[in-house]
Amino acid sequence: MTGLDALNEQVRADLAKLAFGAQTWVRPREDLYDVVIVGGGQSGLGAAFGLMRERVSNVLVIDENPAGYEGPWDTYARMITLRTPKHITSIDLGIPSLTFRAWWEAQHGPAGWEQIDKIPRQDWMAYLRWYRAVLQIPVENETRLTLIDPAPDGTWLLHVEGPEGSRTIAARKVVLATGIQGGGEWHVPAFIKEALPKGRYFHTSAMIDYAALAGKKIGILGAGASSFDNAQYALSLGVAEAHVFVRRTMLPTINPIRFMEQSGLIGRFTALDDDAKYCVMASFFERNQPPTNDTFQRAAAWPGFRLHLGSPWLSVRETADGAEVVTPHGTFLFDALVLSTGLVTDPGLRPELRLVASDIARWRDRYAAPAAVANPLIGDHPYLGAGFQLLPKVPEAAQKLHGLFAFNYSGLISLGLSASALSGLKYAIPKLVDGVANQLFADDQEAALRDYLAYDEPEFVSVWPAEEQAA
Numbered sequence: 001m002t003g004l005d006a007l008n009e010q011v012r013a014d015l016a017k018l019a020f021g022a023q024t025w026v027r028p029r030e031d032l033y034d035v036v037i038v039g040g041g042q043s044g045l046g047a048a049f050g051l052m053r054e055r056v057s058n059v060l061v062i063d064e065n066p067a068g069y070e071g072p073w074d075t076y077a078r079m080i081t082l083r084t085p086k087h088i089t090s091i092d093l094g095i096p097s098l099t100f101r102a103w104w105e106a107q108h109g110p111a112g113w114e115q116i117d118k119i120p121r122q123d124w125m126a127y128l129r130w131y132r133a134v135l136q137i138p139v140e141n142e143t144r145l146t147l148i149d150p151a152p153d154g155t156w157l158l159h160v161e162g163p164e165g166s167r168t169i170a171a172r173k174v175v176l177a178t179g180i181q182g183g184g185e186w187h188v189p190a191f192i193k194e195a196l197p198k199g200r201y202f203h204t205s206a207m208i209d210y211a212a213l214a215g216k217k218i219g220i221l222g223a224g225a226s227s228f229d230n231a232q233y234a235l236s237l238g239v240a241e242a243h244v245f246v247r248r249t250m251l252p253t254i255n256p257i258r259f260m261e262q263s264g265l266i267g268r269f270t271a272l273d274d275d276a277k278y279c280v281m282a283s284f285f286e287r288n289q290p291p292t293n294d295t296f297q298r299a300a301a302w303p304g305f306r307l308h309l310g311s312p313w314l315s316v317r318e319t320a321d322g323a324e325v326v327t328p329h330g331t332f333l334f335d336a337l338v339l340s341t342g343l344v345t346d347p348g349l350r351p352e353l354r355l356v357a358s359d360i361a362r363w364r365d366r367y368a369a370p371a372a373v374a375n376p377l378i379g380d381h382p383y384l385g386a387g388f389q390l391l392p393k394v395p396e397a398a399q400k401l402h403g404l405f406a407f408n409y410s411g412l413i414s415l416g417l418s419a420s421a422l423s424g425l426k427y428a429i430p431k432l433v434d435g436v437a438n439q440l441f442a443d444d445q446e447a448a449l450r451d452y453l454a455y456d457e458p459e460f461v462s463v464w465p466a467e468e469q470a471a
């Protein structure tokens with residue numbers, strides 16, 4: 001047996017040695033999942049595996065996308081490779097046969113691993129599909145959560161929509177593994193939304209038909225990697241000119257994540273106090289990340305590529321010939337605008353959280369930031385507990401929020417680069433698993449204690465020969 005078949009066997013053997021699949025300790029409840037994970041991307045799959053390893057097995061993952069198309073990788077991401085260094089491990093949770101490297105080497109050999117600089121984007125998605133299949137993670141696709149409803153008995157009723165219409169799913173714990181925008185929304189500046197008709201501008205997270213823009217001119221706003229990913233992708237599909245506009249007079253050159261990865265700032269972030277957490281993240285927001293060199297060079301190599309530094313968009317306007325963009329250095333006309341303007345985190349923006357959003361504690365409720373670093377975008381983030389649980393703004397709301405976990409990018413300020421970030425997942429998943437499993441156990445504490453105190457099954461049943469003779 002060779003290749004992936006052999007690897008699948010290896011995974012099964014490794015899991016058997018770890019007693020994976022042993023009987024759950026969670027008390028059974030009828031018609032109720034112990035945990036429903038919303039989102040079947042890398043965070044949701046890794047969280048499900050982590051819980052299953054902890055013998056929390058009555059778990060369901062739901063995702064709005066068709067199977068195998070969860071998250072950005074094979075949908076709207078347009079870079080050739082991941083930006084993360086290839087040696088970072090994540091959802092394998094320390095099991096060598098579950099790493100991307102093992103999966104890659106099973107198909108391309110160790111020499112093939114040496115040959116790649118970074119992980120090819122679509123191969124990362126293929127790895128996630130394999131991971132889900134080999135671990136038999138229960139995922140229900142094409143099922144979208146529309147509302148989270150706290151039930152009076154402390155459980156949750158999830159209103160979902162799927163191919164068969166609307167229904168509810170009941171769960172004791174809900175994990176929102178809804179991605180980097182899953183704690184808020186993709187950001188489109190209001191002055192653009194207000195001035196232009198839909199179809200004239202696109203956020204980089206949208207499915208953009210660049211082939212339909214062949215021969216045309218596009219303007220891209222933002223200094224992030226996605227600007228250059230989109231420029232090179234659009235130009236490769238025949239777009240005549242792609243102009244990238246950046247507010248700063250220089251592109252960022254330093255990537256704070258690379259420092260975080262090797263300095264303990266990811267793995268040990270939660271050991272910091274709130275002053276230090278805020279300070280680290282204020283600087284992270286301020287510095288941003290540069291594009292990768294290969295993406296930038298790929299974009300810049302096209303004759304139709306233009307870079308405008310020190311060029312914020314002062315205003316935009318729809319004209320008979322397209323979208324007009326005014327910058328401090330001139331006015332430009334484009335057939336379409338592409339916005340690499342990132343995301344904002346704010347539970348109040350999530351429609352599915354509308355029954356609980358106002359009860360959720362934010363950073364601004366729990367921490368008064370020094371004026372020098374205060375940033376309202378940070379203040380909007382939820383102030384999470386050590387296990388990614390949403391905490392109440394006031395004590396009276398504690399019961400209502402009990403059992404709801406935000407395992408998405410909104411954990412950034414409380415738990416650092418963790419959920420939704422490849423560099424952080426290996427540290428984040430065990431914290432989430434502890435948080436969820438501890439709650440499941442503590443909720444049943446009375447029954448657990450009663451059973452323990454009543455436990456009287458003899459284990460020692462041997463008879464000493466002298467005793468036998470005496471009898």
Ligand SMILES: Cc1cc2nc3c(=O)[nH]c(=O)nc-3n(C[C@H](O)[C@H](O)[C@H](O)COP(=O)(O)OP(=O)(O)OC[C@H]3O[C@@H](n4cnc5c(N)ncnc54)[C@H](O)[C@@H]3O)c2cc1C
Binds near residue numbers: 178408420
């Ligand atoms: C273009 C791009 C490139 C990136 N490159 C890198 C990189 O190189 N390295 C790195 O470390 N990080 C990168 N990231 C950041 C991060 O790793 C990815 O966003 C990653 O996909 C996060 O994984 P996730 O599982 O948390 O979220 P996702 O992969 O986004 O998965 C979340 C899933 O939940 C689904 N969902 C959301 N809401 C609902 C709902 N209400 N009901 C049902 N389903 C729902 C979504 O549709 C999605 O399928 C990148 C992000 C983007 C956008």
